[in-house]
Amino acid sequence: MFEANAEVFSDRSLGYVQDTFEEFEREAADDFPDHELWTLAYDGDQLAGWVISAEEEDGVADTPWVGVRPAYRCQGLASALLRANHAQLLDHGITTSGIWTLAENPTGSIALYESLGYREDTRQPRYRKPV
Template identity: 90%
Template sequence: MDLRALAVTDGVDAVRAGFTPEFVALDNDQLIGCTALRWWDESDGTRLYLLLGWVEPVFRGRGYGRQILAWQEAQAREHLAANPTDGTALYGGNTREHDPSVEALLRAAGYQVAFTRVHLTLDLDGAPLTDLPPGLELRAASTDHHRAVFEANAEVFSDRTLGYVQDTFEEFEREAADDFPDHELWTLAYDGDQLAGWVISTEEEEGLADTPWVGVRPAYRRQGLASALLRANHAQLLDHGITTSGIWTLAENPTGSVAPYESLGYHEDARQPRYRKPV
């Protein structure tokens, strides 16, 4: 088996693979699968090499996955040698819950679950709003609030050790413009000039919202602020014809976020274990 740089004419089905391939795996010029390598530095100093691979179903169970994974690890080591880090370098592998073949492949290669992404959804039904804690008020969002949200995110999330990447403000600006541009789906609570809590949603497809950001500054926690903000955000979603809200969180989140979402009626519908191994 050999792996070759991907050419546009190779025609690998990125939809079936679940990612945009960079290399194709061939055996006697027959397409076996494809791979891609992504890397980044996380806020806790971790250098992660995410190894993405896919094997055509008809060729699974023949050892191709092991060969591709070993080749990917060698590519990551080569990159690390040329681009050293002061932090800890890890390989990463992703899978979905109940994906035994990928799980077995990763575990056999020495990977262990580092954390698990959990997806929850809620059918919006116009539940009554909850009062904000005393002294706080909702304010309509605009681009003028981007800096405040960016700084609050950095304060609340940058010390996390579960895969968080701290973007620059310019990167956050681009992400806001591309991924959650409708400020009418942002819910911001202020205490005077300070942003106390925030919920940011976006319409992923007709009738379905995703909520990429839910945050409360430490001084305002355990007062019901997150629940009040989510209820207010749900009302905003309904006003825009959105009837289902979805959110990703981490099962191992130190704030214990799964249970509070479930208390609002969210239910879990997907899990994505994230595997890691030292380079």
């Protein structure tokens, strides 16, 4: 998961900072301990894509990680993973899922999320400055 996450997100200039393995492992264990809310897709022993969710409060989940490795993109995998994740959330009594993305994300995440029924709820400002 650590290597796949780094492959998907670290090649972008959108502010992603790669954690050490230990930081990644600690965050995953502390913030996403219920692995029944993780939805993973494999091609043999290769992790192809994932959706990681956690229950934030009664009936509400946060889904901060949605990733598909480049070789598996544009094949409907992200949609399938999110739909499967929604079913898992419902099985656990979670009726609302929150997800966030960057407006300038080049992978089309906004269109994907909107196609699955997500709607913009909050917009956070992003500041940049050349140094």
